Amino acid sequence: MSTEPEVVHSGGCHCRRVRWQVEAPASVVAWICNCSDCSMRGNTHFVVPKDKFALQAGAGDFLTTYTFGTHTAKHTFCKVCGITSFYIPRSNPDGVAVTAACVGAGTLAHVEYRKADGRNWEQWIEASGISEFSKPKAAE
Numbered sequence: 230m231s232t233e234p235e236v237v238h239s240g241g242c243h244c245r246r247v248r249w250q251v252e253a254p255a256s257v258v259a260w261i262c263n264c265s266d267c268s269m270r271g272n273t274h275f276v277v278p279k280d281k282f283a284l285q286a287g288a289g290d291f292l293t294t295y296t297f298g299t300h301t302a303k304h305t306f307c308k309v310c311g312i313t314s315f316y317i318p319r320s321n322p323d324g325v326a327v328t329a330a331c332v333g334a335g336t337l338a339h340v341e342y343r344k345a346d347g348r349n350w351e352q353w354i355e356a357s358g359i360s361e362f363s364k365p366k367a368a369e
Contacts, residue, residue: 240332242312246291252281255338264347274326276362282325324363
């Protein structure tokens with residue numbers, strides 16, 4: 230997890246009906262997940278605490294949600310264009326997973342890519358450290 234100052238990133242879906250802002254460092258760790266859903270969508274995401282994510286007014290009218298398996302993950306996507314620009318991940322139900330490719334240009338300075346073994350989730354999750362990414366940072 231980064232200790233650098235946070236910036237406001239803006240982004241959303243392809244048709245621009247779903248828009249949001251998220252506070253996160255300019256350098257983030259993004260997870261390339263091989264679970265059945267993420268691998269089909271090609272989703273690569275970084276995780277933030279829920280209170281760092283804000284959906285713009287009216288955007289919720291264009292969202293729908295898909296769940297499967299444990300139903301812990303809430304895969305939200307735009308009803309119009311079908312893009313998943315963010316979702317609630319199984320690994321971090323107290324956070325938001327933001328699709329790195331859906332962040333507008335100019336605020337992400339660096340993305341470190343790590344592999345998430347969603348196909349073997351139970352064996353992977355404890356050693357991964359991903360659950361810490363949705364926790365508030367301690368005051369320094």
